[in-house]
Amino acid sequence: MYGEELPAIVKERLDRELNSIISNGYAVMYIIAQKLVWKSNEDGYLVGSRGSVGSSFAATMSGITEVNPLQAHYRCPNCKYSDFDSPEVKAFSGRSGCDMPDKICPVCGEKLVKDGFDIPFETFLGFKGNKEPDIDLNFSGEYQSKAHAYCEVIFGYGQTFRAGTIGTLADKTAFGYIKNYYEERGIHKRNCEIDRIVQGCVGVRRTTGQHPGGIVVLPVGEEINTFTPVQHPANDMTTATVTTHFDYHSIDHNLLKLDILGHDDPTMIRMLQDLTGIDPVTIPLDDEAVMSLFKNTSALGVTPEDIGGIPLGCLGIPEFGTEFAMQMVIDAKPQEFSDLIRISGLSHGTDVWLGNAQTLIEQGLATISTAICTRDDIMIYLIQMGLDSEQSFTIMESVRKGKGLKEEWKEEMRAHDVPEWYIDSCLKIKYMFPKAHAAAYVMMAWRIAYCKVYYPLAYYAAYFSIRATGFNYEIMCQGRERLTYFQKDYERRKDSLSKKEQDVYRDMKIVQEMYARGFDFTPIDIYRAKPDRFQIIDGKLMPALNTIDGMGDNAAIAVAEAAKDGKFLSRDDFRQRTKATKTVIDLMGDLGLLGDMPESNQLSLFDFA
Known part of the structure; x- marks a missing residue:
């Protein structure tokens, strides 16, 4: 990136970091994280960094994080020329390099790369390396289990354990237990006495579980029982998972804990890459049309009136797509990428x-x-x-x-x-939140926003496949008028919607936007549809099988697998081969998804009359 002869500012930062990392014994954490990230990248999935690891330039150079924490600067990918000191670069102090104007390399004429987010290393390790670092990584949800398994490859069998958690009694649960106890015994207690006993019960251990991404690593030659008992989570002896019995917070100063978390953004970016062929790393962070999504709806080719009065184009963009976040964007009026990082920091704090x-x-x-x-x-x-x-x-x-x-x-x-x-x-x-965390999240969100502008069908296919939790084929895929009818109904009942209905209502807005941009759905073809992924077919979106109300993921997989074995002869044949319920089959029939499939395999003479 910076050539054989490092610029003084780069060398000084790297030397200072490496001295702090190595002298405090944290180098091994970097090597482990590097191996995990490289393996994921090799298998085709980007990894997002969490927390303050992005403030470490050594982590950037190791390939652990995409965030470059150096101050804003220009660098040439061809001849390795760099500019950290010119007045126009200094003017962007504290901001992101990608916001600087484009510039041509004065040495070789190549277009310069605009880099740097200006993040101090001390946020990660402190000024004297006296802050205990924590490298948290966001792997694709699809890849997380493979990353966990790869830890065992790195350290060896029996050296890694899932971090345990302790579930404690909440006040309402404790209140129920205590009230039932006295009622069963016919004892009357005043509410104030029950409240007093509740306070003594809250926080008492109720069950054990496992951390969603925590892996505890045992040093070679040590015995795990020296540090903590181990168990199967919730004492379920049928699972292969072994967790620490103690809450990981109790032992994280004694044993190394890796945070290998699952996240939707890398999964979505992988799907977008598959659909568009675009390498996400090459997406520019200074595209004006993408930036305009955070100011108005012009890049989408629609007006706010077309999409229910929503004034921005960032609906459905991670970090910025919720009502709360969009109101922040409206109030803050971001003008450049740096502002989006600041808004992300504000929204998470x-x-x-x-x-x-x-x-x-x-x-x-x-x-x-x-x-x-x-x-x-x-x-x-x-x-x-x-x-x-x-x-x-x-x-x-x-x-x-x-x-x-x-x-x-x-x-x-x-x-x-x-x-x-x-x-x-x-x-x-x-x-x-640390700035490095916000920068990493906004970079991921920006790539998704880029596809929303330039590859809309791919964006909607990826969004509905991965992020939509309330997509309903019957409500959303029967045309814009039917969608509008249900939207008005949900709008009237907005304050009393169930959790499931809230998810449906949220996804309706994205579907409304898609219709407004001139795109449409094609009916589900049970022989071509995928269980949980939307597809682009002839310029339209074919929804996944699991969007049919009542058809869960396992049932959708069963239908897709059965369809590979040839045509369904009848609804009876469909029921036997897919194990779908009568309710689901009747709904599919009503929606026209079963075509003219007869009720049973038996032929009637009247069919030929």
């Missing part, structure tokens, strides 16, 4: 936006660029204001955990002209 940054922006005291959006902002700003770097780091760590500010810190901040609104903002914050 607790008490960072509502009643805090939102109010400050409305009052004109701050802008999206100056408000506190990610934890790194605090440390960088305080260092700029002249505070000691170690103290700035300590203040950042306290604020991001919701512990507030000590009096002496407030005095120090005031002494360095930190405004009162900034101090008040710090005091309100309960939790903050």
Whole structure:
């Protein structure tokens, strides 16, 4: 990336990081993460980084994260020329390199790569390597189990265990237990006495489970029972999974824990890659049409009136597609990629936006660029204001955990002209995300948004296959008028919708947008449809079999497998070969999906009359 002779700024950053990583014994974590990421990439799945690992340039160079934490800069992919110091580069300090104007290499004439997100390494390890690092990785949900299995390949059989969790009693459950106990014995207790006993029961262990992505690694030569008992989760002896009996928080200082989590974004990007042939890594992060999705609906070729009054085009884009996130986008008015990272930081934090940054922006005291959006902002700003770097780091760590500010810190901040609104903002914050996490998530979201603009059918196919949890063939695929009828009904009952209906209502909006853009569905062909994936056929979308109401994933797989064995002779034959229920078969018949399939295999003389 930077040539044989590294630029001074790159060499200094890498040396500083490697010294901190190696001297504190964290190099092994990098090697393990690198092996896992490389294996996933080799098998065709991108991996997203979580947390602050993206603030480590060593992690970028190891291929663990895509986030480049160096300051904004230009670099030439051909002759390795780089520019960190020109005035136009300096003007983008604290922002993303991808927001800089395009430029041609003055040495060889090649178009320069715009790189860097300006994230300090100290967010990850502290100034003296005194912060315990945690490398969390988002693998595709489809690939997660393979990544877990690959851990066993790396470390050997019997050296890895699933991290256990402890399920405790919640207050309502405890209340039910206690009330039942006294009722069964005919004892009357006042509510205040029951509440007192409830408080003593809340938090008591109820069951054990497993962490969704945690893998605990045992050092070679050690015995697992030295650290923790092990068990099958919830004492289910039929499962091959073995978990730590102790909650992983109790032992994570003694044993290495890897966070290998499953996420929809890498799965969706893999499906988009398969449908479009586009390498997601090559998607530009400065495309104006994609950026316009966060300002209006023009890139979609529709007006807000066409899509139920939604003023933006980012519906269905990860991080930005919910009502809450879209309202933030409207209020914050992002102009560039850097702003999207800041909005992502705001939306993930607790008490960072509502009643805090939102109010400050409305009052004109701050802008999206100056408000506190990610934890790194605090440390960088305080260092700029002249505070000691170690103290700035300590203040950042306290604020991001919701512990507030000590009096002496407030005095120090005031002494360095930190405004009162900034101090008040710090005091309100309960939790903050790191900038590296936000950058990694927004990069993934941007790639999906790019496909929404330039490959709409592929985008809708991937969205409905992977992210839509309430897609209903009967409601959504019978034309725009039928969809509108149900939308109005759901809108009237908006406050009383069940969880399932809320999911359906959310997906209706994406379908409405798809119809408005001029696209349509083709009826399910039971011989061509896939169990859980939408397909593009003749410029239309064919829904998956599991979108038929009442047909679960296993039933959909059974139908797809049975269809491979040849035509169904009758509905009876369909029922026997697929094990589908009568209700589902009747619904499929009503929807015209079974064609003119007779009820049974028996022929009637009248059929030939």
